[in-house]
Amino acid sequence: MRIDVITLFPEFVRQCAAVGVIGRAQERGLLAVESWNPRDFASDNYRTVDGRTCGGGPGMVMLIAPLRAALAAARQAAAGTARTIYLSPQGVRLTQAKVVELAQQERLILLCGRYEGVDERLLAHEVDEEISIGDYVLSGGELGAAVLIDAVGRLQEGALNDAASAEQDSFANGLLDCPHYARPMQDELGDVPEVLQSGNHAMIRRWRLKQSLGRTWLRRPDLLTRTSLDKQSRELLQEFRREWL
Amino acid sequence: MRIDVITLFPEFVRQCAAVGVIGRAQERGLLAVESWNPRDFASDNYRTVDGRTCGGGPGMVMLIAPLRAALAAARQAAAGTARTIYLSPQGVRLTQAKVVELAQQERLILLCGRYEGVDERLLAHEVDEEISIGDYVLSGGELGAAVLIDAVGRLQEGALNDAASAEQDSFANGLLDCPHYARPMQDELGDVPEVLQSGNHAMIRRWRLKQSLGRTWLRRPDLLTRTSLDKQSRELLQEFRREWL
Numbered sequence: 484m485r486i487d488v489i490t491l492f493p494e495f496v497r498q499c500a501a502v503g504v505i506g507r508a509q510e511r512g513l514l515a516v517e518s519w520n521p522r523d524f525a526s527d528n529y530r531t532v533d534g535r536t537c538g539g540g541p542g543m544v545m546l547i548a549p550l551r552a553a554l555a556a557a558r559q560a561a562a563g564t565a566r567t568i569y570l571s572p573q574g575v576r577l578t579q580a581k582v583v584e585l586a587q588q589e590r591l592i593l594l595c596g597r598y599e600g601v602d603e604r605l606l607a608h609e610v611d612e613e614i615s616i617g618d619y620v621l622s623g624g625e626l627g628a629a630v631l632i633d634a635v636g637r638l639q640e641g642a643l644n645d646a647a648s649a650e651q652d653s654f655a656n657g658l659l660d661c662p663h664y665a666r667p668m669q670d671e672l673g674d675v676p677e678v679l680q681s682g683n684h685a686m687i688r689r690w691r692l693k694q695s696l697g698r699t700w701l702r703r704p705d706l707l708t709r710t711s712l713d714k715q716s717r718e719l720l721q722e723f724r725r726e727w728l
Numbered sequence: 729m730r731i732d733v734i735t736l737f738p739e740f741v742r743q744c745a746a747v748g749v750i751g752r753a754q755e756r757g758l759l760a761v762e763s764w765n766p767r768d769f770a771s772d773n774y775r776t777v778d779g780r781t782c783g784g785g786p787g788m789v790m791l792i793a794p795l796r797a798a799l800a801a802a803r804q805a806a807a808g809t810a811r812t813i814y815l816s817p818q819g820v821r822l823t824q825a826k827v828v829e830l831a832q833q834e835r836l837i838l839l840c841g842r843y844e845g846v847d848e849r850l851l852a853h854e855v856d857e858e859i860s861i862g863d864y865v866l867s868g869g870e871l872g873a874a875v876l877i878d879a880v881g882r883l884q885e886g887a888l889n890d891a892a893s894a895e896q897d898s899f900a901n902g903l904l905d906c907p908h909y910a911r912p913m914q915d916e917l918g919d920v921p922e923v924l925q926s927g928n929h930a931m932i933r934r935w936r937l938k939q940s941l942g943r944t945w946l947r948r949p950d951l952l953t954r955t956s957l958d959k960q961s962r963e964l965l966q967e968f969r970r971e972w973l
């Protein structure tokens with residue numbers, strides 16, 4: 484997979500993509516991340532990339548011309564058609580389902596905005612979709628791109644080790660993960676729950692599912708309304724709620 | 729404001745905080761970001777920070793001792809009590825309301841997990857809240873911390889220039905932003921809408937509100953159900969919908 488990022492902070496994006504799982508995926512040749520700076524495609528001596536908002540009001544807007552030239556250069560740099568995504572607080576919210584879909588593309592181009600955003604005419608003609616990473620205000624699209632690259636990159640075959648890949652599936656059930664513990668079994672801060680020390684794998688599975696259900700109910704009840712629980716899950720959640728009250 | 733980050737990738741977090749608005753806020757002394765590596769607080773020769781999940785299953789869990797020591801060091805490094813936040817996919821979702829609340833704190837400590845996460849006993853004793861930045865799976869908490877630092881940092885007084893600060897308020901109405909345009913008024917990709925060239929500020933305000941309402945309806949209908957629209961907004965949205973169909 485190849486991801487090209489159009490950004491006024493190319494070094495920042497490069498550094499984000501050099502770390503951890505994504506850095507390793509790049510070293511293994513599973514993923515290539517390249518950055519393009521619209522400033523390098525500005526045609527005036529000041530290398531202007533922004534202008535005042537038409538109609539008045541605070542803030543600047545990113546100009547069409549440098550972005551179009553940067554996009555054209557990115558598209559020409561490699562074979563294949565690339566889906567072009569604009570990271571913006573006006574986009575639809577990123578979900579893991581969207582991440583899975585995007586991870587199957589061979590090429591992506593990510594456009595990062597700064598200031599108030601990008602001239603709407605460029606978006607209408609050159610962008611396939613607009614994505615937000617959440618309902619909070621960031622200072623630009625770069626962290627959005629970094630989040631998307633991380634989420635999509637770790638799904639590339641071979642990026643995660645086997646254990647992590649297996650764990651991946653646990654997302655599919657739409658519940659939050661259960662608590663985890665490691666040695667020491669006894670610690671100043673408390674003991675590992677007995678069931679996890681029991682070696683009884685059926686009981687352990689039951690306990691973990693119950694904790695996942697309980698946590699999801701406490702912290703993300705919205706996720707429960709979307710999932711249809713089977714009989715065992717309904718009973719385990721009932722049990723958790725009774726013990727909670 | 730001071731933010732201490734506990735992370736296995738201290739350089740990554742430092743670099744994230746050195747860029748753009750947040751970098752400038754640090755230079756202006758409005759914000760200080762420090763990183764602490766639990767590996768530096770591991771007591772064995774291998775500098776072990778993780779162990780197998782009790783009860784079996786794939787993946788590793790971050791150990792209590794190095795994290796406790798790192799947290800203690802971070803807490804001692806500066807005066808004041810710090811709210812401690814664990815970035816995790818099991819957390820409640822970050823919203824701008826939470827960002828505004830956290831921006832008022834004098835100190836924050838952000839704990840970034842890797843692997844399957846952190847031993848639950850540490851979370852129960854040392855963490856005040858658990859926050860997720862969205863419903864997608866990342867490879868660790870660092871990008872979560874970077875997002876939180878950016879969102880909280882840009883709200884520090886003096887971090888944004890005046891124009892941007894003013895714009896900030898537009899978030900408060902709970903709608904998506906309207907389209908923006910810059911020069912040239914005529915372009916290969918189309919013309920700037922006439923109303924924005926008219927100089928009629930009442931009409932411009934009306935057009936922008938209508939576009940904001942229309943986009944929110946199209947892309948984020950969930951936001952509209954939360955907001956109660958006044959009469960003018962209801963009428964403008966009706967108008968937008970009629971023209972859309």
Ligand SMILES: CCCCCCCCNCc1ccc(CNC(=O)c2csc3nc[nH]c(=O)c23)cc1
Binds near residue numbers: 573616619625899
């Ligand atoms: C409940 C959502 C309402 C959002 C309304 C925000 C209106 C703000 N317009 C000004 C603005 C333009 C561009 C930015 C820079 N942000 C991004 O480029 C961005 C790119 S992806 C993303 N995901 C979540 N939040 C974000 O801010 C972003 C920030 C503020």
Ligand SMILES: CCCCCCCCNCc1ccc(CNC(=O)c2csc3nc[nH]c(=O)c23)cc1
Binds near residue numbers: 817843866870
């Ligand atoms: C619909 C939400 C369901 C989430 C269930 C995910 C269960 C995954 N457990 C394994 C796992 C542990 C830790 C990570 C690392 N992620 C973060 O540390 C993280 C920290 S903040 C955050 N926000 C959104 N997504 C995230 O993955 C994060 C990733 C996978």
